[in-house]
Amino acid sequence: MADYQSFYRGRPVMITGGLGFIGSNLARQLAGLGARVLIVDSLLPEYGGNLFNIDGIEDRVRVNIADVRQASTMNYLVRDRDVIFNLAGQVSHIDSMRDPHTDLEINCRSQLTILEACRQANPGVKVVYAGTRQVYGRPDRLPVDETHLVRPTDVNGINKVAGEYYHLVYNNVFGVRACSLRLTNVYGPRQLIRHNRQGFIGWFIRLAIEGREIQIYGDGSQSRDFVFVDDVADAFLRAGASDASNGEVFNVGGLEPISHRDLVTLLIDVAGSGSVRYVEWPAEQKAIDIGSFYADSSKIERTLGWKPRVRLREGFERTIDYYRAHFDRYVTERSGLAQPSAEVV
Amino acid sequence: MADYQSFYRGRPVMITGGLGFIGSNLARQLAGLGARVLIVDSLLPEYGGNLFNIDGIEDRVRVNIADVRQASTMNYLVRDRDVIFNLAGQVSHIDSMRDPHTDLEINCRSQLTILEACRQANPGVKVVYAGTRQVYGRPDRLPVDETHLVRPTDVNGINKVAGEYYHLVYNNVFGVRACSLRLTNVYGPRQLIRHNRQGFIGWFIRLAIEGREIQIYGDGSQSRDFVFVDDVADAFLRAGASDASNGEVFNVGGLEPISHRDLVTLLIDVAGSGSVRYVEWPAEQKAIDIGSFYADSSKIERTLGWKPRVRLREGFERTIDYYRAHFDRYVTERSGLAQPSAEVV
Secondary structure (H helix, E strand, C coil), X not given: CHHHCHHHCCCEEEEECCCCHHHHHHHHHHHHCCCEEEEEECCCCCCCCCHHHHCCCCCCEEEEECCCCCHHHHHHHCCCCCEEEECCCCCCHHHHHHCHHHHHHHHHHHHXXXXXXXXXXXXXXXXXXXXXXHHHCCCCCCCECCCCCCCCCCHHHHHHHHHHHHHHHHHHHHCCEEEEEEECEXXXXXXXXXXXXCCHHHHHHHHHHCCCEEEEECCCCCEECEEEXXXXXXXXXXXXHCHHHCCCEEEECCCCCEEHHHHHHHHHHHHCCCEEEEECCCHHHHHHCCCCCCECCHHHHHHHCCCCXXXXXXXXXXXXXXXXXXXXXXXXXXXXXXXXCCCCC | CHHHCHHHCCCEEEEECCCXXXXXXXXXXXHHCCCEEEEEECCCCCCCCCHHHHCCCCCCEEEEECCCCCHHHHXXXXXXXXXXXXXXXXXXXXXXXXXXXXXXXXXXXXXXXXHHHHHHHCCXXXXXXXEEHHHHCCCCCCCECCCCCCCCCCHHHHHHHHHHHHHHHHHHHHCCEEEEEEECEEECCCCCCCCXXXXXXXXXXXXXHCCCEEEEECCCCCEECEEEHHHHHHHHHHHHHCHHHCCCEEXXXXXXXXXXXXXHHHHHHHXXXXXXEEECCCHHHHHHCCCCCCECCHHXXXXXXXXXXXXXXXXXXXXXXXXXXXXXXXXXXXXXXXXCCCCCC
16 A cells, blocks of 8 residues: 555546645645646636646646536546546535536536546546535434445535445446545645635634634534545545545545534634634524534545544644735635625535 | 325325326326326336326326426426425436436436425425335345435436435425335336336236246345335325425335245236246346345334235236236337346346
């Protein structure tokens, strides 16, 4: 397993959603390992793609602007790739409830399109899919391992489940090797922080940097696990290089759970700015709240040797340093200001 | 619960896929209970819709030919209905693997379309969705209850999962009351028997009636449970009339499991014709075989008082009598003959 990094030297790989948060951090690691990286990204305005995310590596990667919904384009692009890191997606569960059909097109239909393209044009490829812990919904037990029931609570979660299952079926039935990483709350540099519709952690970080107030619903006793984006990228590298992952799903979670209260306290402490206020649960938020959630990631440790390494304080330091240095690259408009508190999922 | 039948007197209901196998049998029961039945069906050529299925009740139901993929049509049709029995679907898992995008359009996207139509134009409606035991895939334990992991093994199963989850989310988040019945192997009059791509039981019945050979893969020791279509229709009636079903999934299975060997022996005995031959598993069939499967239906019994009533011998007698009387209405072309043995799922 020590060899998974040298596996990528000179190897042609593709990253869908490669200008986004996780995709671009993965691209940076792959470029560093000498892979031949093809980034595919739609740069849809409200999504996470950002050309600045590949600042400094632009000469070592190839960028192809394309939408994964475009079948003929995908049919062409998947050819001759050894590994596809399949991260393109609509990641806002709020948007998925406002416009469920668009979420379906991107998270469900496009996954079929990509897999069909592989089956027809590149059946020897390995595909690593970015799944999500949202597929579990409100957990029956903690920590949540991969034997937990799948029970998504919103349209985005449903479509992500379907996208994941397609990968497993194409692995099992058509031999297009594939696996899924069910990511918990990922944080770090290069995340979208322009608005708060793609999860709360990036938004909280922005609020702290701006010295603004962070609102927590209820008493903040709910727990989550957070995983630094470099650790997540490492999980993708390991999964892409190993056939032990074929047909499997893996939780990719953080070192240990932390309550929202302690999370925000730590964040404000590291940032040296920002404040916290506890507010009543809005009724519609309370209705879809899933309580505490944290993942058991022992399966990926057993199978691929992956473990999270970056502790939350260090991760926050690196993230805040990054955004302080490049704030204007990530906050180019004042969208999202109407909703000072993020929806916590 | 005794009142669930009188609930339907004079009540406006809609059945998507209402000219199909289960939909038409349900329509017949609803017409008998005095409901105002609107049947919506696309009559797509290779699917199960058949106008003869409503022979004798055509004056007591209204038929609207439409495709559930047509959003504007669905927006109109869902209005003023008290209950929607949502049975329209692409039910061939073989077809789903050949043409996954069509399966997605019908089983996934159209479900969103119907639910969005309800949310916008008829939020007080109750929707009962026809789910499938295929969502469970290869079972970890027997009998399979609703706490079993969902792990579909083909594209059809995945899209049916997504369609089901949409219903639950619209129930939980938007208050559009909905539930899902996970049907096991349903058999009875009015099933499509023109080809063998929609499950093996109807096809076996046809082969027996025609005095042809039924092929069983391996030794036929695998078990399934079979449920007669009238019992299934009764489950839909109970689910549609009760708010205890809201947001829930229920297995709807047969009285007891039976091996393929015993099933075919019984079928040939009842039919007085047909023969059986045991053949080697084709490799590609063996690869996707799920072994034995039978459902634990105690949840729907506890919650809605439903139990299967028709024993297999009686069900076969009624089914064979029906097809013998109306064979030409169901076998108008000799499609499917190239594949004498059905794919067993």
